[in-house]
Amino acid sequence: MASAKPSTPPTFTPWDAETHRDPYPQLRALQEHDPVHRFDLVSGWVVTSHADAVRILEDGSFSSRIRTSTFEQTRAAPVSPEDGADVPLQSFFERSLLFLDDPRHASVRRCVAAVFTPGAVARRESRIRQIVEATVAALPTEREFDFVKELAARVPAAVIADILGVPSSDVDRHLHWSEGIGIFLDIVKSEEQRAHATRCLGEMWDYFDRATAAPSSLPEDALMGRLAALCESSEMTREEMLAMCCLLSAAGQETTANLLANAMCALLERPELADRLRQDEPSLPTFVEEVLRTDGPIMGVPRVATQDVCLRDRPVHAGDYLIVVTAAANRDPARYDAPDDLTVDGPARPHLAFGQGRHYCLGAALARAEAVAVLSCCLRQRRFEPARPLAEIRRKPTQVLRGPAELWVRAPVRSAPRSSN
Numbered sequence: 001m002a003s004a005k006p007s008t009p010p011t012f013t014p015w016d017a018e019t020h021r022d023p024y025p026q027l028r029a030l031q032e033h034d035p036v037h038r039f040d041l042v043s044g045w046v047v048t049s050h051a052d053a054v055r056i057l058e059d060g061s062f063s064s065r066i067r068t069s070t071f072e073q074t075r076a077a078p079v080s081p082e083d084g085a086d087v088p089l090q091s092f093f094e095r096s097l098l099f100l101d102d103p104r105h106a107s108v109r110r111c112v113a114a115v116f117t118p119g120a121v122a123r124r125e126s127r128i129r130q131i132v133e134a135t136v137a138a139l140p141t142e143r144e145f146d147f148v149k150e151l152a153a154r155v156p157a158a159v160i161a162d163i164l165g166v167p168s169s170d171v172d173r174h175l176h177w178s179e180g181i182g183i184f185l186d187i188v189k190s191e192e193q194r195a196h197a198t199r200c201l202g203e204m205w206d207y208f209d210r211a212t213a214a215p216s217s218l219p220e221d222a223l224m225g226r227l228a229a230l231c232e233s234s235e236m237t238r239e240e241m242l243a244m245c246c247l248l249s250a251a252g253q254e255t256t257a258n259l260l261a262n263a264m265c266a267l268l269e270r271p272e273l274a275d276r277l278r279q280d281e282p283s284l285p286t287f288v289e290e291v292l293r294t295d296g297p298i299m300g301v302p303r304v305a306t307q308d309v310c311l312r313d314r315p316v317h318a319g320d321y322l323i324v325v326t327a328a329a330n331r332d333p334a335r336y337d338a339p340d341d342l343t344v345d346g347p348a349r350p351h352l353a354f355g356q357g358r359h360y361c362l363g364a365a366l367a368r369a370e371a372v373a374v375l376s377c378c379l380r381q382r383r384f385e386p387a388r389p390l391a392e393i394r395r396k397p398t399q400v401l402r403g404p405a406e407l408w409v410r411a412p413v414r415s416a417p418r419s420s421n
């Protein structure tokens with residue numbers, strides 16, 4: 001049941017320090033009192049209910065071509081007119097799968113889809129496990145360390161580099177670029193942050209441009225090489241191919257790193273849940289789904305209306321920008337019982353953390369496999385304890401991507417479990 005009407009109308013301010021620390025009370029207020037909220041900063045609307053989120057994401061008439069929206073004319077723009085001179089940036093926003101509409105979106109997605117199906121990911125599982133085991137084995141045993149830097153960021157970076165064919169000596173550079181690029185998704189950012197993100201994208205673009213110029217020097221099964229070949233057979237343009245490499249490198253890194261760190265936060269907060277999962281590994285995938293639902297790595301996704309439409313009683317006009325706050329939808333009391341509670345009792349609850357519809361996350365199976373592999377290895381081999389008060393955890397400064405900036409832990413090696421037989 002909705003609570004009493006608040007004395008001041010709910011607002012949407014994800015950049016505000018208190019909201020950034022815990023966005024969920026603000027999102028619940030919007031959901032209850034103004035689920036299609038007028039948001040003039042981007043000439044558009046903030047949508048927080050599950051039903052509306054699904055409707056928008058499944059309806060192809062809401063476009064992902066955010067460059068063409070009124071959004072870019074605001075100070076919150078991810079791309080502003082002066083970026084016209086900046087070729088990688090402009091190409092990325094115009095040619096990246098994430099920002100294409102059908103029919104081109106479907107053609108470009110077909111070029112890579114087979115590499116990321118659940119079956120293809122299952123065939124890659126032993127490779128993922130190797131990467132995870134090696135990364136966990138390298139963690140300090142005696143002193144405290146930052147889980148984000150030493151594990152959560154490293155595993156996804158190494159896994160996506162392995163798929164693309166990026167040599168391990170270059171992984172740190174890609175990590176740095178991916179972290180920088182994430183700020184593009186934000187509504188409010190400083191000129192300095194924007195300039196840094198543009199530089200990171202430009203350097204990553206140049207890297208893939210050079211690496212794919214000589215495909216014969218790449219490992220035989222490198223996705224980079226296969227994409228370069230598709231380009232030669234004209235199935236995708238060179239710009240689409242480079243945008244794809246950048247998207248895969250960045251999307252496969254920051255999001256999964258946040259998932260791993262958010263999951264570890266939940267386990268540190270509830271050691272009894274960590275003990276239970278240690279005894280009951282089959283519940284790990286449900287735990288991962290619940291972390292995605294209750295504390296997902298992405299707060300929302302953008303769309304642009306291409307025609308006039310009524311959402312509830314609100315007049316959405318063609319060109320209006322829509323921020324679909326999937327993190328709010330994932331805790332909508334109209335959709336879930338005890339929506340804020342993370343529980344592994346019962347089957348996993350479906351959610352929108354990977355989006356829905358045509359743009360459903362290409363890397364969902366990969367992210368899930370990485371998360372289960374990391375958590376399983378950590379729980380089996382180490383006993384994780386917070387090294388600093390959990391209440392003091394600082395989140396990364398990004399507004400759309402959500403995860404801890406640092407997570408200081410101690411992780412002594414567990415003594416060998418007693419055999420039950």
Ligand code: HEM
Nearest residue numbers: 097098251252255256259301353354355359361362363367
């Ligand atoms: C927990 C980790 C992840 C989360 C929460 C996540 C979330 C999302 C979401 C919400 C979308 C939909 C965007 C939209 O509708 O506009 C998306 C799309 C996408 N994701 Fe992920 N992602 C994750 C991991 C990955 C990984 C590991 C990869 C690497 C392969 C990846 C690659 C992509 C790509 C290429 C798209 C664009 C799909 C399209 O437009 O058709 N993601 N992701």
